[in-house]
Amino acid sequence: MRLSRFFMPTLKEDPKEAQIASHRLMLRAGMVQQSSAGIYSWLPLGLMVLKNIEKIVREEQNKAGALEILMPTIQPADLWRESNRYDDYGKEMLRITDRHNREMLFGPTNEEQVTDIFRSNVKSYKDLPLNLYHIQWKFRDEVRPRFGIMRGREFLMKDAYSFDLDPEKSKIAYNRMFVAYLKTYARLGLQAIPLRADTGPIGGDLSHEFIILADTGESEVFYHKDILNLETPEEKERTPEELQAVVDEWTSYYAAADEMHKPEECTVAEGDLITRRGIEVGHIFHFGDKYSKAMGANVTGPDGKDVPVSMGSYGIGVSRLVGGIIESSHDENGIIWPEEISPFKVGLINLKSGDDACDTACDDLYAKLQNAGVDVLYDDTSDRAGGKFAKMDLIGLPWQVTIGPRGLKSGVVEFKNRATGVKEELSPEDALKRLAG
């Protein structure tokens, strides 16, 4: 992509409403634009990141055997009356009436909707286990939206729902998602910690939230320092016993958010207990028959008797992750994208557009990078050098290649790692090899 043809409205100064790093940087990098409180438009650069995160989440869900569907954003109120949540959910639920005066709502989550799909199509235990997920926009009418995209009212979320014959089997589904989450966050370049969690309005008997550490996190977390040394589970098929072993390993260390932390019950030695702040980026629940019972989602078991299906639900805040990743990966100059989710792999800077030698060298490398399948953002504008450097640092692409008249005289380009700041002088061919490899 040539920057001269791209839409990336960057800001030199900080917008006054943005207090935390991710909000400030997303606005400055031209990733999003606020529409109203807690509601944002996604501009090209931001959407690319959002899609990249979505892709990784999707791949890991598919690998874990979940099947993608897409449920509506607008749901009928009657469905929510069946589970009693229409009244319970409170003002956070945005209620709408259509032209026929039918009561509708903008979905804050989809347990009822998916249970309805399940009950009208699945009748036998032979069709289990089943796990359906979708990646869809949700709306929660937060009293006080804040932190930009991190706590918006409209947000993109992956939510999966598992269906099994009994609680023992649905705990296998729960464990499978637990492990899939560990792999997902690792691929996103994040170190996530599972915390034993409160089940809140979703209900249920077992729940973990996944947090990433960041100073601007909304809740305080307490954990045993060794949990950070655990290895991400490798890629392989696992039996239920093996799944349980991974979950047991990850939950054997103490880890709790402030509301679940009881200092008097915490047995971790003082020197081993770390207190930091965390951002919740995922939450999984095992709630058994709470919804299936209320909504009549039964299956016939091997014994010929109907039983309510046992369920769990599994959320990942996809749009929130964009902010969360920036919170945990930035410096004073801007964002530092992990390579897997970066909107482009490399930024190519032409220090002197209009200079024949520079233009030729840049155009040539640009074409070769594209041919090699490397995503490249080529700053071919007539801006000054300083502005180009600052902008490239701001948007945080993992690599920068700078081509200017000075280096070209000796046949080299500057190759810079955004995260470490390390610069090397390489021939254009070597730069290409490093990026295409």
Add this chain to the structure above:
RNA sequence: CGGGGCGUAGCACAGCCUGGUAGUGCGCUCGCUUUGGGAGCGAGAGGCCGCAAGUUCGAAUCUUGCCGCCCCGACCA
């Protein structure tokens, strides 16, 4: 939802107290000079001063009401 603050050019802000031709910096357009870490000079474009009512000869400025946004708290993926 309690408490506080702010709405003036795309962005950041001054002007308001004490009513009288709407300003500054950045950004944008054009020209010249510059050219390796957000350049200099010159010339421009761009505003229902959040909305409405009121006071007044006259309102960005005073009064009242409304709307929007932000911050702290309680709440939350």
